[in-house]
Amino acid sequence: MSSEFQALPKVELHLHLEGAAPPAFIRGLAAEKGVDLSRIFTETGGYRFDGFTEFLRIYEAACTVLRSPEDFRRLTRAVLAQSAEAGVIYTETFLSPDFCGGGDLGAWRDYLAAIEDAAAEAQAQDGITLRGIVTCIRHFGPDRARAPAICAAETAGDVITGFGIAGDETVGRPRDYAWAFDCAREAGLGLTAHAGEWGGPASVRDALADLRVTRIGHGVRAIEDPALVAQLAETGTVLEVCPGSNIALGLYKGWAAHPVARLREAGVNVTLSTDDPPFFHTDINREYAGLARAFDWTAEDFTAINRTAAEAAFCDPATRARILQRLEPPA
Ligand code: ADE
Ligand code: ZN
Numbered sequence: 264m265s266s267e268f269q270a271l272p273k274v275e276l277h278l279h280l281e282g283a284a285p286p287a288f289i290r291g292l293a294a295e296k297g298v299d300l301s302r303i304f305t306e307t308g309g310y311r312f313d314g315f316t317e318f319l320r321i322y323e324a325a326c327t328v329l330r331s332p333e334d335f336r337r338l339t340r341a342v343l344a345q346s347a348e349a350g351v352i353y354t355e356t357f358l359s360p361d362f363c364g365g366g367d368l369g370a371w372r373d374y375l376a377a378i379e380d381a382a383a384e385a386q387a388q389d390g391i392t393l394r395g396i397v398t399c400i401r402h403f404g405p406d407r408a409r410a411p412a413i414c415a416a417e418t419a420g421d422v423i424t425g426f427g428i429a430g431d432e433t434v435g436r437p438r439d440y441a442w443a444f445d446c447a448r449e450a451g452l453g454l455t456a457h458a459g460e461w462g463g464p465a466s467v468r469d470a471l472a473d474l475r476v477t478r479i480g481h482g483v484r485a486i487e488d489p490a491l492v493a494q495l496a497e498t499g500t501v502l503e504v505c506p507g508s509n510i511a512l513g514l515y516k517g518w519a520a521h522p523v524a525r526l527r528e529a530g531v532n533v534t535l536s537t538d539d540p541p542f543f544h545t546d547i548n549r550e551y552a553g554l555a556r557a558f559d560w561t562a563e564d565f566t567a568i569n570r571t572a573a574e575a576a577f578c579d580p581a582t583r584a585r586i587l588q589r590l591e592p593p594a
Contacts, residue, residue: 266548266549266551266552267548267551267552267555268350268547268548268551268552268555268562268565269349269350269548270350271350271551271562271565271566271569272350272352272569272589272590273349273350273351273352273547273551273565273569274351274352274353274354274534274569274572274573274576274586274590275346275351275353275354275355275535275536275537275547275572276354276355276478276501276503276534276536276572276575276576277355277357277480277503277505277534277536277537277538278342278346278354278355278356278357278536278537278538278539278540279322279356279357279398279429279538279539280335280338280339280342280356280357280358280359280378281322281325281326281329281338281359281362282322282357282538282539282540282541282542283342283345283346283356283537283539283540283541284325284329284338284341284342284541285341285345285541286304286308286309286310286541287308288337288338288341289303289325289328290304290308292328292329292334293328296328296330298327298328300324300325300327300328302324303321303324303325309541309544310325310541310542312542314512314513315431315461315512316431318512318539318542319402319430319431321542322539322542326362329362332363332373332374332376332377332378333377335363335374335377335378335381336377336378336380336381337381339356339377339378339381339382339385339393340381340384340385342356343381343382343385343389343391343393344385344389345546346391346547347385347389347390347391348389349546349547349548350547350548351391351547352390352391352392352586352589352590353391353392353394353573353576353578353582353586354391354392354393354394355393355394355395355396355424355425355576355577356393356394356395356396357395357396357397357398357427357429358375358378358395358396358397358398358423359397359398359399359400359411359429360374360397360410360411360414360415361399361400361403361407361410361411363375366407366410366411366414367410368410368413368414368417371414371418372418375395375418375422375423378395378422379422382422392578392582392586393422394422394423394424394425394576394577394578394582395422395423395424395425396423396424396425396426396427396453396455396577397411397412397414397415397418397423397425397426397427397447397452398411398426398427398428398429399411399412399426399427399428399429399430399440399443400428400429400430401428401429401430401431401432401434401435401440401457402430402431402434403430404434404435405435405439405440405442405443408428408440408442408443409442409443409446411426411443412426412442412443412444412446412447413446415446415447415450415452416446416447416449416450416452417450419450419451419452423452424452424453424577424578424579425452425453425454425455425577426443426444426447426448426452426453426454426455427454427455427456427457427476427480428440428443428444428456428457428474429457429480430457431461432457432458432460432461432462432466433461433462436469436473437456437458437466437469437470437472437473437474438469438473438474440474441473441474444456444474444475444476448475452577453477453478453577454474454475454476454477454478455476455477455478455479455480455503456470456474456476456479456480457479457480457481458470458479458480458481458482459479459481459482459483459484459485460480460481460482460483460484460509460514462484463484463487463488464484464485464487464488464491466484467479467482467484467485467491467495468491471498471500477500477501477575478500478501478502478503478575479500479501479502479503480503481502481503481504481505481508481509482495482500482502482503482504483502483504483509483514483521483522483523483526485502485526485531486522486525486526492526492529492531493529495526495531495532496529496530496531496532499532500531500532501532501533501534501571501572501575502526502531502532502533502534503534503536504523504526504533504534504535504536505535505536505537505538505550506518506521506523506535506550506553506554507537507538507540507543507544507545507549507550507553508537508538508539508543508545509521510543511542511543511544511545512543517557518553518554518556518557518558519557519558521557523535523554523558524554524557524558524560527568532571532575533568533571534568534569534571534572534575535547535550535551535554535565535568535572536550537550551565562592566590566592569590570587570590573586573587573590574587
């Protein structure tokens with residue numbers, strides 16, 4: 264791997280751990296467990312899907328071979344090695360109790376211990392810091408969102424620092440999930456919600472009002488409502504923008520058509536992430552390269568965006584200070 268931005272230290276706030284699994288990793292696990300997952304792969308070995316709904320189905324099919332804490336330990340180690348190689352120094356990954364023991368708290372503790380183990384190894388060997396955002400999955404429904412919230416609240420601490428919601432944004436309304444977010448907020452967790460990806464500006468307004476999040480996953484469709492853009496800028500709401508994901512899923516035609524630059528020019532706190540990189544044929548350096556080409560963004564622009572991300576990270580003050588320090592260019 265080599266690219267013009269590889270050496271630039273980066274902060275990533277929006278990465279789904281299972282969504283970062285390389286297809287070869289999932290194929291290997293499927294072979295070990297004797298599961299035929301050939302339908303989810305293309306002839307050239309990538310993930311096969313057409314559109315958002317099928318993406319979610321293929322994603323969940325891939326997760327069926329992640330069956331034990333040891334599988335998640337290996338996955339976490341592989342993902343963090345990949346991120347560190349790309350120049351990421353701090354990453355927040357979404358972790359789903361639904362895929363780690365089905366929402367059972369005892370099982371979740373075992374999975375989390377394995378993930379924390381791999382994170383400690385990555386910190387020592389690769390100098391990358393992981394924090395976890397426990398996530399509920401919207402299309403599993405509000406009742407099933409309670410268990411992940413309880414898992415998050417019960418294991419909040421050094422590694423679990425946030426709570427969020429992912430999945431199909433067209434299902435239900437944010438307020439249906441308010442109990443889960445209240446539970447996580449009371450445990451002191453940072454809050455973020457996927458909105459304004461498949462839902463329009465109203466989905467962003469609802470997530471802010473009903474779930475009282477400080478960050479929005481994606482949020483890019485706020486651009487369709489100038490008053491909302493002004494509100495985001497004024498309140499300092501942070502958007503976890505994943506341009507390559509939006510382009511791969513057909514939300515925008517290409518880098519130049521993506522609203523991230525217009526949002527930034529309007530004073531919105533944008534940050535940059537990859538979402539589910541192997542599904543979307545991207546990595547963080549491809550994101551930066553695409554944006555540099557489309558908008559003439561330089562290393563200084565990206566460092567400013569990474570400072571915004573570090574300021575918005577769900578971490579303790581000492582970690583934030585250390586990350587901010589590492590972002591500074593050498594004198
Ligand atoms: N889960 C994984 N990736 C997602 C995305 N882009 N939107 C909603 N849920 C997701
Ligand atoms: Zn996402």
